[in-house]
Amino acid sequence: MASFVTFNPAIAADAAHAAGAPKADPAKGGSLYDTGDNARGLPACASCHGAAGNSAIATNPKLAGQVDTYVHKQLVDFTTPARNQPIMTTYAKMLTEQEKTDIAAYLFSQQAKPGAARNKDTLDLGRKIYRGGIADRGVAACASCHGATGGGLPAQYPRLAGQHQDYTLAQLQNFKGGARSNSPQMGALAKRMSDEEMKAVADYIAGLK
Incomplete structure (x- = not known):
């Protein structure tokens, strides 16, 4: 299985919180990921990225087990010209900083399903x-x-x-x-x-x- 070197998510989370970043709540992140927020017109992330982040759609990334700080950065980047993608830019702008942090923490805690190479010639x-x-x-x-x-x-x-x-x-x-x-x-x-x-x-x- 792919490893995360010697990374300790608890230590990283504490350090981020000490530095002023929101303290992650994976449970809240999971709830928002699974159900979205109808009141704001925010769909469930799972509708595109699959249950627990294991996307079954080849053009949508698998997010299960993804580095939390990386997911958070991408959600922020989607709100800038550096990574403008019509669907994700729209929804990322609807998320608060706390929600971005929570969703990233939830995804990092999920188990990624393996993939497979398809072309033996390359x-x-x-x-x-x-x-x-x-x-x-x-x-x-x-x-x-x-x-x-x-x-x-x-x-x-x-x-x-x-x-x-x-x-x-x-x-x-x-x-x-x-x-x-x-x-x-x-x-x-x-x-x-x-x-x-x-x-x-x-x-x-x-x-x-």
Whole structure:
């Protein structure tokens, strides 16, 4: 299984609270994730991202087990031009800071269901890029930031293990084309990759455990 290195969520939560950030309430986050808020016209997150964050829709990301600080950052970024996506931008702007924190904590506490690579013909290429990068074009190994098993690095880099191929590929293409600009590092790296390389690494990531 993908690991979160030596991250202790309780310590991280206490540190964030001490620094003035809202203290996370995963139970409230789970309730909002599952049911939304009809009074505000806010739909259940689960309707797109699946029960407990395990999306069954290939174009919608799996969020179960995702690093809480990363989820929170993305919800904030959706309210800015750096990551403008019509559906998520609309709903992220409806959430309070506390609700963003609570939903992120809830998702981090959920168990992610594994995915699987689909294309055996590109598996070696995907593995090579993920583990070793593309040296002659300055593409760093994905593992150097996201971990050997795709568990991510809390507070900095997201969990990737088991993510849908279609979603990962779409994000790499968004970074490359500039539609997504909330990570300068990923924007620079994606611009150095071909479509074939992005497809291969996205498929390899889907099979990481």
